[in-house]
Amino acid sequence: MSAYWPSLFGGMLLGVSASVLLLLNGRVAGVSGIFGGLLNGRRILPNIAFLLGLLAGPPLYALEFGAMPGITITASLPLILVSGLLVGVGTRMGSGCTSGHGIVGLARLSKRSFAATATFLAMGVTTATLIGLLS
């Protein structure tokens, strides 16, 4: 259990972040919506501010814990390219991603977000599991 405390606390911080944006600015903390909105030139300042804040995560983590956390990327570059394209098209077509549907949508008890989250979790599990079995 103790191994999962950082995950739980980290998750709770995501909830604090989403609540702050909801209660003060009246907006959904959905990263694909914010990034997509910026790409389409909408609400440029607050969207850039949120994304710059996101970028500040690793440097802040380094300040707190002394070093940048390591990340491991196993996918090949062509796979990364395909993955990025699918995530881009899919999150815009489906109006949200893990944050907008998975966190805020579920907390708002949105039927659409429950359907979206169940769908992307099922497809994510299927895809990753198949790749794991084939490689």
Next chain:
Amino acid sequence: MNPLLRTVVALCSGVLFGFGLWLSGMVDPARVLGFLEVASGDWDPSLLFVLGGAVSVTLVGVIVQRRLSAPVLEADFHLPEGGRIDRRLLLGSALFGIGWGLAGFCPGPAISALSTGLAPVVLFVAAMAVGMLVHDRLIAPALRHPTQRPRAGQHGLQSR
């Protein structure tokens, strides 16, 4: 004054989000794939704790929000109104899920990981941006052919 304050709030919210993502371990695609790969023999349930923590705290935020007539710094809430579970929602979410399972990146962690400067992260975010623009500029307009156009006064075409 409020536009400036809203931008400051967005920055703070982003910082909290980024820090939470890193603390939770979800910026690391290997951890995400450790959850998604259920047959690996070494399944990592971390993502469930992240999601559980995030949703339960946001639920409190939503309970407070429902008692407010307006957000603190805006005239109105800008929230999706719900609507039907349609093909676009399901197809889009399915495509996103496949992309997520291929490399273990979703939009938040990938953008946050840009600050590591790693080439695969930059490639992912660039491809994601292209995918979003392709959807918004080409796919969405093509899907909006006359038979599917919402009847007048329905879906939000009249909004702003």
